[in-house]
Amino acid sequence: MASIKGGLRMFLASISVKNYRSIDDSGEVKVERLQAFVGENNAGKSNILRAIACFLSVGAGGVKLEDVRDPKLPIEIEASFAGLTDRERKELRRYLVGDRLTVKKELTLVRDDKADKWKLEVSYRGYMAEPKNWWLSIDKIIEMKGSKPKWEEIAHEVGIFDIAKNSNGKIDKKSYEAAISYIVTHNKDIEFDEPVLSDGKAMGIQQNLLRFLPEFFLLPAITDYADEIDRRSSSTVFRRLMAELSERMLTSDPRYGEIDEAVRKLNDLFNAAEDGGRLAVLQTVETALTENIADLMPSVSSVRLSVEMEQSRELFSRGVSLRVHDGVLTDVLDKGHGLQRSVVFGLLKMLISKSRSGEDGGNSDRPILLGIEEPELYIHPQSQRLIWRVLCGFSKNHQVVYTTHSPAMIDIGCYEGVAIVRKPTASVGTQIHQCDAGVLGSQEEKQGFKLLNSFKLQHNSMFFxxxxxxxxxxxxxxxxxxxxxxxxxxxxxxxxxxxxxxxxxxxxxxxxxxxxxxxxxxxxxxxxxxxxxxxxxxxxxxxxxxxxxxxxxxxxxxxxxxxxxxxxxxxxxxxxxxxxxxxxxxxxxxxxxxxxxxxxxxxxxxxxxxxxxxx
CATH class of the missing domain: 3.40.50 (Rossmann fold)
Structure with a gap:
């Protein structure tokens, strides 16, 4: 997918959550490109971010059995996405309601009798529209021709034999389905029935939809920030952002191919077949090791050494360490939490500038949805507004959702991007209160209000x-x-x-x-x-x-x-x-x-x- 220079990307437009941790029923929560969740401690702000993480993850997405609020009911997370590119609308139009893509994920507690334990069963549901022409819909073909359609005859009948045949010149269900999928995707004149709520397997949500959705990065309010920078992990936000820089920027360098070639040569030296240039000494070691083990275990006939090689993307994400000179040149792990967290925001700022200038080489396949718990954490008060501006810049091309306790991290003039989270009682659960952009009436009135609040942060405190x-x-x-x-x-x-x-x-x-x-x-x-x-x-x-x-x-x-x-x-x-x-x-x-x-x-x-x- 082409990169969108300075343009809008697909973003999470709304989410509703039921039966998850402190959330009984959130109702529809509108999500802006820069969305803040504020509220007192223990109100459930972080649970909203974790629900988003679960939705955009494969499987249970880190949800535990005890996270199910009422064991008799499923966790339900329904998300709606807007801002689709022309290509996304083209490829996903049979799944759209209006101009939005809406999908529901359910996690249900079920008993695994064989393992004698409870587990979470994950399912998806979404809207899907069938083409009006019967021959473009597998379901309609089966309804019309019976459970065993003659695919070759149908292809001849509707005139798509040439594009429906497989490599053997034959037509089966798989090749026919691939042909009509291509036709539906590339012909904008195809008409569809009204979308209906469908089972996720029938829709092929895992294969067809999830790859288009934003990639979610969650930066938690952790106490030991060194874990986030640790080179041994490839799953932290810091390491994933390093991988993004590699994917979006390094690949655009004319000499990037030299890295791939060097990695391939190393792999050949360690792991190639015997006639592929593998180091001879490895064969010597394997022979000696086989003989020694066979003395103890005669059934062993051979031993093969395999050296795990990183791909070039992983080399940059896992192999890079940062040394920072702030008077003393030391590893960032030896610095304070505030500086360590600033490194992550520095990476974000770099991604912003490269994306805007087009220096990411057109490799930004998926938009990023960044979730942050308390971005002001460990940050000096006078620097917090700088961090907020970084998040604002990032939201121009991607999306940011975050929780905060700091008036410096919101803007009362953009009140539609602030949601107040409350939990009146444990039984009532988490409630989210929002405000439409038009509450002040005219655009002129809103602009006047924004101007009134543009020279001080004191007014922001009323949200807290x-x-x-x-x-x-x-x-x-x-x-x-x-x-x-x-x-x-x-x-x-x-x-x-x-x-x-x-x-x-x-x-x-x-x-x-x-x-x-x-x-x-x-x-x-x-x-x-x-x-x-x-x-x-x-x-x-x-x-x-x-x-x-x-x-x-x-x-x-x-x-x-x-x-x-x-x-x-x-x-x-x-x-x-x-x-x-x-x-x-x-x-x-x-x-x-x-x-x-x-x-x-x-x-x-x-x-x-x-x-x-x-x-």
């Missing part, structure tokens, strides 16, 4: 909060935090109890944040200055109407009036110095802050859970 307080500006936030401290609601900041104060910059922007919070189902309170205007005034009414049952702490005029002041603070520093003295905080402010935090139910809130993995 249990509850949010919306205020106009920074001085309102100072007043609320100071009053909350005085009331003993928290020691230093509201985040201690799961709340985040979000400064919207001005009153006109508050409704945009409300729309987002409503869409995600995040509870919130609004600090509303009525500015001496009636509640049904347009600016006030919009905020009040959008609250939709959420809390409003309303001030008739301004925050300064509630603080017992006659005028605005001269600046933010003036505001801070005023509220540093708890004695200046008025009973009116205390009442407003109690309303904001709903102190009647605040004590019932669950504490923040420690880190761990949802099961």
């Amino acid at each position: 909060a249990r509850e949010v307080i919306l205020v106009e500006g920074e001085q309102d936030e100072i007043a609320i935090v100071a009053t909350g401290r005085k009331l003993g609601l928290f020691e230093e900041f509201p985040e201690e109890i799961g709340w985040t104060v979000v400064s919207c910059d001005n009153k006109e922007q508050i409704p945009k944040f409300q729309k987002l919070l409503n869409a995600y189902g995040i509870p919130y309170s609004v600090w509303v200055e009525l500015d001496g205007l009636p509640e049904d005034h347009k600016k006030n009414k919009t905020i009040i109407d959008l609250a939709d049952g959420n809390t409003l702490a309303k001030m008739p005029k301004r925050m300064e009036d509630a603080a017992g002041l006659d005028a605005h603070f001269s600046d933010t520093f003036h505001c801070r110095t005023h509220f540093c003295d708890p004695g200046r905080i008025t009973p009116q402010l205390e009442a407003l802050v109690k309303t904001l935090f709903r102190t009647d139910i605040l004590l019932e809130a669950a504490p923040i859970e420690p880190e761990g993995q949802a099961i």
